[in-house]
Amino acid sequence: MQRLSINDADFDLKFRRIVEDRRESDGDVAGQVSSILRDVRSRGDAALVDMTQRFDQHSLSGDDDWSVSAEQCKAAFDDLEASLRDALQLAADRIRTYHEAQLPEDRDYTDEVGVRLGARWQAVDAAGLYVPGGRAAYPSSLLMNAIPAKVAGVERLAVATPTPKGTVNPLVLAAAHLAGVDEIWRVGGAQAVGALAYGTDRIKRVDVITGPGNAYVAEAKRQLFGVVGIDMVAGPSEILVIADGQNNPDWIAADLLSQAEHDPNAQSILITDDEGFSRQVADRIDVQAAMLSTSAVAQQSWQDHGVIVVVDTLEQSIALANELAAEHVELAVENPTPLFDGIRHAGSIFIGRYAPEAIGDYVAGPNHVLPTGRRARFSSGLSVLDFMKRSSFIELDETALNAIGPAAMALAEAEGLPAHAKSIESRLK
Amino acid sequence: MQRLSINDADFDLKFRRIVEDRRESDGDVAGQVSSILRDVRSRGDAALVDMTQRFDQHSLSGDDDWSVSAEQCKAAFDDLEASLRDALQLAADRIRTYHEAQLPEDRDYTDEVGVRLGARWQAVDAAGLYVPGGRAAYPSSLLMNAIPAKVAGVERLAVATPTPKGTVNPLVLAAAHLAGVDEIWRVGGAQAVGALAYGTDRIKRVDVITGPGNAYVAEAKRQLFGVVGIDMVAGPSEILVIADGQNNPDWIAADLLSQAEHDPNAQSILITDDEGFSRQVADRIDVQAAMLSTSAVAQQSWQDHGVIVVVDTLEQSIALANELAAEHVELAVENPTPLFDGIRHAGSIFIGRYAPEAIGDYVAGPNHVLPTGRRARFSSGLSVLDFMKRSSFIELDETALNAIGPAAMALAEAEGLPAHAKSIESRLK
Structure with missing residues (x-):
């Protein structure tokens, strides 16, 4: 487990290394x-x-x-x-x-120049x-x-x-x-x-x-x-728990271990503004981990990839969370709203003291297949959209084509595509 | 250009080859x-x-x-x-x-057991x-x-x-x-x-x-x-024009050439129920292609990859269109609705005699970046969603956790993940 303080002289460098760490062996x-x-x-x-x-x-x-x-x-x-x-x-x-x-929802409408436009999902x-x-x-x-x-x-x-x-x-x-x-x-x-x-x-x-x-x-x-x-390129799983000092350290320790027990390459990160609390959590992790049937995996993950970051104010955790773009983010704080509003990149966000990540793994309802390894910057959890595709459609009558056809011809000619222009021109009055 | 009739003894085999043809050189x-x-x-x-x-x-x-x-x-x-x-x-x-x-649209609601659920797009x-x-x-x-x-x-x-x-x-x-x-x-x-x-x-x-x-x-x-x-893996572009015999062959020829002039590996396919019409179109293609500033590319594409399929009834074109899953599909027929209803796989569909594909390249409004090479089976044209991602979120209070927590614990234990169960159990009354 690595312990960082946002006031460390080399904090930026160390944090950058954590963000960039792929936790995946390349091999062949x-x-x-x-x-x-x-x-x-x-x-x-x-x-x-x-x-x-x-x-x-x-x-x-x-x-x-x-x-x-x-x-x-x-x-x-x-x-x-x-x-x-x-x-x-x-x-x-x-x-x-x-x-x-x-x-x-499908779309199907006719616009002001008479062009029917739409999109159909199947x-x-x-x-x-x-x-x-x-x-x-x-x-x-x-x-x-x-x-x-x-x-x-x-x-x-x-x-x-x-x-x-x-x-x-x-x-x-x-x-x-x-x-x-x-x-x-x-x-x-x-x-x-x-x-x-x-x-x-x-x-x-x-x-x-x-x-x-x-x-x-x-x-x-x-x-x-x-x-x-x-669906996506998946890598090892991760959790970021942002917690104030008012949590039960046993609860937060269990949350961090619930990620660690998945895989030796899983990563559990705690950001807190209370150093004493962070030490209590670390102690509880050691105690709890030893009692798990999954202790070998959980201990190795925590030892190799676990991170504790102590910040001065919880607001500082927003920028760090957006850098990490973690699969799971827990907001175990008194007033989660400002943090929730500030987090741009996360697979799924668990709000409040009574929302352990494990509840989302099973019964909450949202999908537990989520982007890992910083991919929440650009991808989303699994959804029905991953099993559907959309066809757009365009219908014109002669009037509509006369209205917008000439502009298309001008562009086609400028792009050096004369058959494009001809396909419109031959239909125009 | 290949000419097929749905009544050819080896039609299925030949059509299958067209469907499977990747038109892409592997090289290194x-x-x-x-x-x-x-x-x-x-x-x-x-x-x-x-x-x-x-x-x-x-x-x-x-x-x-x-x-x-x-x-x-x-x-x-x-x-x-x-x-x-x-x-x-x-x-x-x-x-x-x-x-x-x-x-x-974002979602944010609280369900009947008190779990707040939602999804936020950014x-x-x-x-x-x-x-x-x-x-x-x-x-x-x-x-x-x-x-x-x-x-x-x-x-x-x-x-x-x-x-x-x-x-x-x-x-x-x-x-x-x-x-x-x-x-x-x-x-x-x-x-x-x-x-x-x-x-x-x-x-x-x-x-x-x-x-x-x-x-x-x-x-x-x-x-x-x-x-x-x-966004997607893109290959050479293609058009499928389904046309009855009542079209102006010059218009349809221009539509087929508008695809062909893009790239020697582009593909233009005509399906029609009128053989005489198909021969008129082929003739008009030869005449028009010779006059294009893009003639070298257009002629090579049509020669190497162009296809004309003559069917007995336009209804037969639906199954063929779904096999081809073409990037662009034109329905230049008297009554396009049954065909439109039947087509499941297409990037974009152009409905009626006054909707040449080129109009969609420029000014119609829908995106012209569309799935090629049969990928309309599983992917969609470019959209705002390609530049966004969704975070789900879950908030529970003690009551909500008591309602659904025990089921999650049962599943966690059955999956052999004790820290998952513990993270819930420790919070339950």
């Missing part, structure tokens, strides 16, 4: 992913069989090895303990309600959703990706998820049942992303791929951007 | 671009000086060589011939009006706009990119445009004046995109990069996606 991920994608593109299902055996120790032989049926998903849902089933249902309902209000035909296996096999992620797609109106929603050594995660299947997923393919990694993008004999290609994954999955999505639509 | 663009970007990242302005000398024969010495001043842009605008200035002004006004209506801090030099130096493109950025509220809009042998395009400068561009940098190619994304001593980095360009520019944007936001 790009090269490996590119050869995996080439292989999937040329050999299709055969490449998936080989790689799934090698990476997941799972043999894709019969149909049951390739995919999970709707019946299996329903059974997994029915078999859930009642309290867990209710929790999943509450989460799904709240996520659906929030995302339904995101559906964009869902993509098919979406692919990557669901990690192993450490990050989260049913909540499935809900957060699948529900917006279904709300958007996507007809075919195909999930790809690795099942290492044949193990399926019943919670993920239950969530897939609840969200109305249409297909579940038992493949993972860059090869699964390639199969969804290019299509194979078994897996029909999709138009958009979303969902979290490791560095290979993220790189595969990046490389396939343009072949398909993708 | 990716490798070259990647080394250019590395060079710009490590050497900054010095790399720009070297590459601008090499590729554009332009020496970046004094400040005037590096950038164009606001005064120069204003002078270029004032020096325009009056009719051209009026045309540019009309285009800018109509583009601005159309895009202002795209501004998204502009990115800075946008970079690439404007090609040479063949495709179009002032209309500058307007179509810059105006949405300014409507979105972007404070700093930096244009990069090559000035080969020192030549600046006065029309582009005039458009920059009209659109309110803040900086114009006289650099081009992948190196300009790299400079905008990483920043150099002279050129501060931006958050989003949009704008058309050659294969190197497009690849640079693709590689930098994630470092910055980008």
